Amino acid sequence: MSPATPDPRAPRRCVVTGAAGFIGSHLVDRLLDAGHAVVGVDSFTDYYPRAIKERNLAAARGRPGFTFVEADLRTCDIAPLIDGADTVFHLAAMAGLLQSWSAFDAYLSCNVLATQRLLDAARQARPGHLVHVSTSSVYGLDSTGAEDRPREPMSPYGVTKLAAEHLVFAYARNFDLPVTVLRYFSIYGPRQRPDMGYTIFIDRVLRGAPITIHGDGRQTRGNTYVDDCVDATLAAMAHGPTGDVFNVGGGDVISAIDALRLIESITGRAADVVFGPSRPGEQREALADTSKARRVLGWSPRVGIEAGLRRQVAWQAAAQAAA
């Protein structure tokens, strides 16, 4: 390896925003496992209970190399947090599209203003690489195809996340910031957010409670197991800045109703299903074309939907038993 090429396995100083969240906490654990130093930042928004986020963080707290900073990116002084960082992973956001119809102020400030403040701080602090996390929701109702398909977000959430992407590239181009944008597609697995479909399906099947499927149940997702999502994010770090955007999604496509059938077969319990009206802004089809991430980042998803759901069911069953 030439002296100009950084060793991708060398320990790095990383910052993870949204470190107490579902995906951010997995990323923190994996960075620590690999020997990197991590500063985790999170404000514990009230989108879901703080106790769940504290549980997400429990594995990392106290580990050598981990520092946690409770701070709100909308108001805090960000430059000192990212000063000297090799890689900043920006995951902090108001996620989930349903609440974005009623809590737009929070989506606007956490997803757009906080991202702009982070980028402004990056102009001063000059981190080695800013990996910004975006979403398939920037595409709209049918999120299939490659990264250059039209971006027609159908929810306030998607609009704020697309605005954040535009800000990232505006700052990158004007101020020569080293960036990569990842568009995640429907992530699932242990610690999945409590408002997400599989968490609700599994919880209700295990408790014998009724489940509402919105729409006809044939809406499909190319779900991404959280370890695969973190692998892609680590591959982006190892590759280094691209100035480009990548879809990150799993290979298996499955409808809501078929996912529920799979959960029934894994748990050995029957679901009590009722059908309700479809919800505004919800994607009809989402399957990532991940050719670019495979080609450029050398990444591909490894965990199939049945294996991934088995792990989520086992984790939720254990969490329910411990509660």
Ligand SMILES: NC(=O)c1ccc[n+]([C@@H]2O[C@H](COP(=O)([O-])OP(=O)(O)OC[C@H]3O[C@@H](n4cnc5c(N)ncnc54)[C@H](O)[C@@H]3O)[C@@H](O)[C@H]2O)c1
């Ligand atoms: N979960 C998915 O399926 C999915 C799919 C596509 C994209 N994403 C993106 O991935 C990222 C992480 O999503 P998640 O599912 O882990 O959500 P999450 O809600 O579990 O995690 C987000 C974290 O960010 C924190 N946060 C929000 N605003 C903040 C602020 N102003 N200052 C500091 N911290 C703040 C929250 O407290 C939370 O802990 C988000 O950017 C989301 O848009 C998620």
